[in-house]
Amino acid sequence: MTTQAPETKIVESYRIACDGGEGALGHPRVWLQIPVETGFVECPYCDAKYVHKEFEGKA
Known part of the structure; x- marks a missing residue:
């Protein structure tokens, strides 16, 4: 059984829910x-990872 990788979401705000x-x-x-x-x-x-749009591809 394999475990899925946590989801990565690109967001526009520095404060998210x-x-x-x-x-x-x-x-x-x-x-x-x-x-x-x-x-x-x-x-x-x-474990979802939220990345700010200015850091997309860097974080």
Whole structure:
């Protein structure tokens, strides 16, 4: 059995919300702040990686 890689999403804001995206099967909504230094943040629940559009291809 293989595990899928976490999803990477390109976003336009440095502050984003993640709820797992699966309705009742997701997780509690959390607000995440993308550090300007690194340009990305990972959700502590679902490991989704959010990359700011200015860092696309760099992070």
